[in-house]
Amino acid sequence: MKLDDKILLPETGYYKANLHCHTTISDGELTPEEIKEAYKARGYSIVAFTDHERYRWHRELDDENFLALAAYETECCDFETGPGCWPDQRTYHLNLYDTDPEKNQAEKAQSPRPPRRYGDMASLNEYIDRMNQLGFLVCYNHPYWSLQNYNDYAGLRGLFAMEIFNYGCEHDGLYGFHPQAYDEMLRAGQRLFALSADDNHDRVPFTDPLNDSFGGFVQIAAEKLAYESVIEALRAGRFYWSMGPEIKGLRVEDGVLKVKTSPAEKIFVIQKGRDCYKKLAPRGQTITEAQFPLTGKEGWFRIEIRDERGLYAGTSAYFPAEL
Numbered sequence: 001m002k003l004d005d006k007i008l009l010p011e012t013g014y015y016k017a018n019l020h021c022h023t024t025i026s027d028g029e030l031t032p033e034e035i036k037e038a039y040k041a042r043g044y045s046i047v048a049f050t051d052h053e054r055y056r057w058h059r060e061l062d063d064e065n066f067l068a069l070a071a072y073e074t075e076c077c078d079f080e081t082g083p084g085c086w087p088d089q090r091t092y093h094l095n096l097y098d099t100d101p102e103k104n105q106a107e108k109a110q111s112p113r114p115p116r117r118y119g120d121m122a123s124l125n126e127y128i129d130r131m132n133q134l135g136f137l138v139c140y141n142h143p144y145w146s147l148q149n150y151n152d153y154a155g156l157r158g159l160f161a162m163e164i165f166n167y168g169c170e171h172d173g174l175y176g177f178h179p180q181a182y183d184e185m186l187r188a189g190q191r192l193f194a195l196s197a198d199d200n201h202d203r204v205p206f207t208d209p210l211n212d213s214f215g216g217f218v219q220i221a222a223e224k225l226a227y228e229s230v231i232e233a234l235r236a237g238r239f240y241w242s243m244g245p246e247i248k249g250l251r252v253e254d255g256v257l258k259v260k261t262s263p264a265e266k267i268f269v270i271q272k273g274r275d276c277y278k279k280l281a282p283r284g285q286t287i288t289e290a291q292f293p294l295t296g297k298e299g300w301f302r303i304e305i306r307d308e309r310g311l312y313a314g315t316s317a318y319f320p321a322e323l
C-alpha cells in the first residue's frame with residue numbers, strides 16, 4: 001500500500017506553548033501576569049492556565065504576541081487510602097482546556113469536578129463526556145506521578161491527549177517521562193495525542209535547578225495566534241511535544257516518511273508492534289534528518305528523538321490507514 005503524499009507537521013510557523021501552569025490562584029507562587037512576562041521572555045506565545053479546581057479565562061493577558069487559554073486542572077483521588085496516606089494515594093489529574101470560553105460560561109465558572117468514586121471508570125468517563133459536551137478538551141496528566149498503571153488508564157475514553165512528559169514531576173522524583181503509558185493507551189485502542197508541559201508552581205527562583213518552568217512544552221502549528229486557530233490546530237494534532245529538541249517538519253512523500261530535526265543523536269519511529277525504524281548518528285556526532293519507507297502496516301507510528309543532552313522530543317501517533 002503506497003500512502004498519499006501528506007504534510008504531517010510543517011517546517012515552520014509554530015507557537016511555543018506551556019499547557020500546564022499553576023499560579024497564585026491555586027498553589028503556584030507567581031501571579032498570572034508574572035507568568036506571562038516570564039514565559040514571553042523565553043519565547044512562549046501561549047500558556048494554558050490550569051489552576052487546581054479553578055477555571056479561569058485570563059483574556060486580560062492577551063496581546064498580539066501572547067494568548068491565554070482558559071483551563072483548569074481537576075482530580076479524582078483514591079479516597080480509600082484515607083487522610084494521611086498522601087504518599088500512597090492514587091489519583092486521576094485531568095486538564096480541561098476550554099475550546100470556546102464564550103459558551104456555557106455559568107457552568108464552567110463552577111469548575112465541575114468528577115464524582116468522588118475512584119475506580120468507577122464508567123462515572124469518570126461520563127464526566128469526561130460531559131466536559132467534552134461543555135466544550136473542553138480533556139488531557140490525562142502525569143500517570144507515573146499519580147501512581148497509576150494500565151488498570152487505571154486503559155479504560156479511559158474521550159481524552160484529547162495525555163501528558164507524555166511533565167517537567168514538574170520530573171523534578172519531584174524523576175517520574176515525569178512516561179512514553180510507555182502513551183504506547184499502552186494506544187495499544188488499548190485509545191485515540192489520543194501526546195503533549196508535554198511544565199506543571200510549574202515556581203516555588204524556587206527561575207535560576208534554581210529545581211525550578212519547574214521552561215522544561216516541557218509543545219510547539220503548535222496554528223495559522224495565527226488567535227484562540228480559534230490554536231484550538232483548531234490542537235484538535236487536528238498539528239503540534240509536537242518537547243523537552244528541548246525541535247522537529248522541523250514531518251511528511252510522507254512517495255511512500256517515504258521524511259523528518260527534519262534540530263541536531264539529534266537518535267531518531268526513532270515507534271510503532272504499534274515491536275518493530276522500530278531508527279537512524280542513529282555516529283558516536284559524538286549528530287543528525288538532523290531521516291527518511292523511512294513506510295509499509296502501511298505500521299498500525300500506528302510516532303517519531304521520538306533524543307539529543308546529545310539526553311532531552312527528548314516527539315510527535316503524537318499517526319495511523320497509516322488514515323493517511
Ligand SMILES: [Zn+2]
Pocket residue numbers: 073093141142
Ligand atoms: Zn496534577
Ligand SMILES: [Zn+2]
Pocket residue numbers: 020021022073199
Ligand atoms: Zn498541575
